[in-house]
Amino acid sequence: MSDWRNIWMRVIWTFLITCLVVETEAQEKLEEQEEKPVYFEQVDSGLTQFYFDEHYFLVDKFCQFKTIERVGKYNLELKSFDGKFIDYNNEGEVVLTGNYANGKKNGVFTSYFANGQINWVTTFKDGEPEGISTYNYPDGLPMMEVLYKDGQVYVQNFWDTRRRQRVTDGNGKYAFAVKAEGYNEYGYEYIRYQGNIKRGKPDGHWDFFLVYEKNESYYAGYEKFKEGKFTAGYDEIKGEPYFKNSKLQVGPSIFFVQAENMMSKKCSIDENQDFSLFLINRLDASFAHYDASSVETGLIEVQAEIDKSGSLKDLEVIKGFPEEDIDALLLKAIKSVEYWIPSYADGEYIDDNFLITSDVMVDTESKQMKFYNLKITRENGT
Known part of the structure; x- marks a missing residue:
């Protein structure tokens, strides 16, 4: 009897764990759906209501x-x-x-x-x-x-x-x-x-x-x-x-x-003020004369410490390139930015840590590195 009891206990535990995993995955999918931005909605008489920022880019209705x-x-x-x-x-x-x-x-x-x-x-x-x-x-x-x-x-x-x-x-x-x-x-x-x-x-x-x-x-x-x-x-x-x-x-x-144009922006100050785009252009320009034909590319991560006046205080490559000279160029390019949009919290500007991530690819024709999908995550403010 004890063997059967052990078998059934294992079956029950397996079932419970499976249910828990399924429930967790379902909850994650539900949260993803809930977080999906709402750029427009249908209203009466065949009309649609669109949500824009001040420059007429689509943004989430709650942004x-x-x-x-x-x-x-x-x-x-x-x-x-x-x-x-x-x-x-x-x-x-x-x-x-x-x-x-x-x-x-x-x-x-x-x-x-x-x-x-x-x-x-x-x-x-x-x-x-x-x-x-x-x-x-x-x-x-x-x-x-x-x-x-x-x-x-x-x-x-x-x-x-x-x-x-x-x-x-x-x-x-x-x-x-x-x-x-x-x-x-x-x-x-x-x-x-x-x-x-x-x-x-x-x-x-x-x-x-x-x-x-x-x-x-x-x-x-x-x-x-x-x-x-x-x-x-x-x-x-x-x-x-x-x-x-x-x-x-x-x-x-x-x-x-x-x-x-029906173009959208994410709900962040860096997207809204085109700072993310500015940083992409600065990085692209900094590597314009670098032959990247043999460079291994992927995701890069850089940690930046920005004070409340918008000045860069510290910078560190968390995940960079295998080549140290490319990391050095990366840091030099980011350090060349004279002003950063400082974080804002509780009615005032604050010192904050920024995590900058970007995908990198090599253009097969020009042999130049191209940065895209750049994101800035602020630790304590917006």
């Missing part, structure tokens, strides 16, 4: 960076919004209205400030702006009028913050500060552009300035234009000229078009 909710129809065949839509902020106030037809923007698009004043109005035809677009200050007074004609953009009228009209009928002096969006390692908040407008186009010499807190500004470079066409520029920060493309931005940044 702290969600700032916009769009209600409208989406055509899966056209891969486009379809018909009228309304965008709301987190307080339920309307921030944008517009319309899509045959997969393209059509009709009047109107943007609103949170106080209800009109921000800007633009008319689209077959996806392209046409005619006069108007931009206002938050108090509703006019800031700028821009003409879209034959694929060209012309500044018609411009009023500065003191309500003085500086550009009239396409001619005059222009000075405007554009908010710096996302991460920049120099910490400036705005870029100010100033120069002359002639027949609606930039003309002659234009100066650029980086604007910091308390309106402190530093010279950042210049560009030259002839008959409205860019001819040359100089980047004071990098100390080098450029000739291909102008960096000049006339008017405020408009992000709503990004919604059409």
Whole structure:
């Protein structure tokens, strides 16, 4: 009897352990499903509600960076919004209205400030702006009028913050500060552009300035234009000229078009502010001249100690490359980042430890290393 009892006890224990394993796996799958981000949901009358951050990237509906909710129809065949839509902020106030037809923007698009004043109005035809677009200050007074004609953009009228009209009928002096969006390692908040407008186009010499807190500004470079066409520029920060493309931005940044790409971001400050992307580009550039054809690649892990001011205090490779010289280059590249977004907890910035992980591959044609799927995990803050 004792042998049978022992056999049955083993059977029962095996059964219980199997049940426990199955239950644990089921619970893990359930948790994974629960943690899956919700980027959009179906609502009444065939409408869909989309969740965006301030730059119109899809984010989870419960993400702290969600700032916009769009209600409208989406055509899966056209891969486009379809018909009228309304965008709301987190307080339920309307921030944008517009319309899509045959997969393209059509009709009047109107943007609103949170106080209800009109921000800007633009008319689209077959996806392209046409005619006069108007931009206002938050108090509703006019800031700028821009003409879209034959694929060209012309500044018609411009009023500065003191309500003085500086550009009239396409001619005059222009000075405007554009908010710096996302991460920049120099910490400036705005870029100010100033120069002359002639027949609606930039003309002659234009100066650029980086604007910091308390309106402190530093010279950042210049560009030259002839008959409205860019001819040359100089980047004071990098100390080098450029000739291909102008960096000049006339008017405020408009992000709503990004919604059409249906691209998402994870709910982290590093994703939201594009710091992860910046770090990937910095790493790629640092290894651009390294022949990696025989390098063993995989997952790397680096531990960084960042203080509350955004300065790097300590750095250690946890899991690197077999070649020590590559690890040295890796550390050098990360150390070259002058400013890190510090962690935030309990209403203040804090010292924290960052775990940086990234997958690495070798491009078969260029023989260069490429970093991707980079993640930053903060130990104590967000």
